[in-house]
Amino acid sequence: MTTTDSATRPATATSTLDLAGVSRWYGNVVAVNDVSMSLGPGVTGLLGPNGAGKTTLLHMMAGFLAPSRGTVSLDGRSTWRNPEVYRRLGLVSEREAVHTFLTAYEFVLATAKLHKLPDPQSAARRAVALVEMEDAQDRRIGTYSKGMRQRTRVAAALVHDPQVLLLDEPFNGMDPRQRLHMMELLHSLGDGGRTILFSSHILEEVEQVSGTVQVMVAGRLAASGDFRTIRRLMTNRPHVFAIRSTDDRALAVALMAEPSVGGVELGRDGLTVRAGDYGAFTRALPKVALARGVRVHQLVPEDESLESVFSYLVEA
Structure with missing residues (x-):
């Protein structure tokens, strides 16, 4: 039927x-x-x-x-x-x-x-x-x-x-x-x-x-x-990434100059990066790393769960 x-x-x-x-x-x-x-x-x-x-x-x-x-x-x-x-x-x-x-x-x-x-x-x-x-x-x-x-x-x-x-x-x-x-x-x-x-x-x-x-x-x-x-709204919300590389300090300094990056924290286990534009940041990261001779071992979004997306909508 x-x-x-x-x-x-x-x-x-x-x-x-x-x-x-x-x-x-x-x-x-x-x-x-x-x-x-x-x-x-x-x-x-x-x-x-x-x-x-x-x-x-x-x-x-x-x-x-x-x-x-x-x-x-x-x-x-x-x-x-x-x-x-x-x-x-x-x-x-x-x-x-x-x-x-x-x-x-x-x-x-x-x-x-x-x-x-x-x-x-x-x-x-x-x-x-x-x-x-x-x-x-x-x-x-x-x-x-x-x-x-x-x-x-x-x-x-x-x-x-x-x-x-x-x-x-x-x-x-x-x-x-x-x-x-x-x-x-x-x-x-x-x-x-x-x-x-x-x-x-x-x-x-x-x-x-x-x-x-x-x-x-x-x-x-x-x-x-x-x-x-x-x-x-969900796409444009702030995004948080955990990054590990061969030179976290050099990568942190370079990323701070990127317009899409709102903040960088350097810790024992790597970098925590807050980006305002998901697409712009993920496009910029490989170029920045290549220019500084840094190899990125790990890039993990830390707030991609549905709960975090919805919580952002409540606060927006």
Whole structure:
């Protein structure tokens, strides 16, 4: 089946998910802190390191958790204690919740029946085909790989053709081909007028699927908007490098004259260099070393983790 089937045709109605000053805390622990955003048709990535509050935020959007403060609404109606939202909303949570003794078709069919669809059998077949699980749909879920279980759960979330789809780390466990197909499916759903939000802690996943992102760090919304603009912020942030060479002192003196270098520290284990422009510094270093007759043994970025990138966005 191609992505022109019912779940990827243009939506007959569009939906908007709005969060206004949303916070959620557990005792003294603040999981989400004063988040506001509005999500309309298209694909949006919810980006942040593990523990940033993405799952808590998605659960409030889906009506599983009540905000400690603020409001979450779908088309103007609160998602909390409002079962009607599930007619328009589908959710794939990070935690697996599938009965391994069922087949994929049986699991998706059960979901279709819970939604009281007029033709649950046809709806289940369409949803299973949409995630390319036809060949394995009659096998027990317990025999599936993690990627296959993920696709089965996505099929169940799509079986009632929702206007809003929330996915928590949907690409976990998928092989490259499965990832590519799922990315194409999300693109098609977004282009068809559906509101899609998926969370990830991997920059490349968000870059390939979504042009719009919401970046969370430590429960706060650190950045919001076009991915390319935010990625430029990440690229232009100060960078820290650890360098070891045959003559650290001579290299330190030479690097201080480079416009891209903001500071140099000389220690027992080599140099620590702070550069304002990643590209300019990495291009200049070989030329400087060659001119001084210095051989560089090691060049290691010290702040390239996602956590450091996101922390910079919070402070920027």
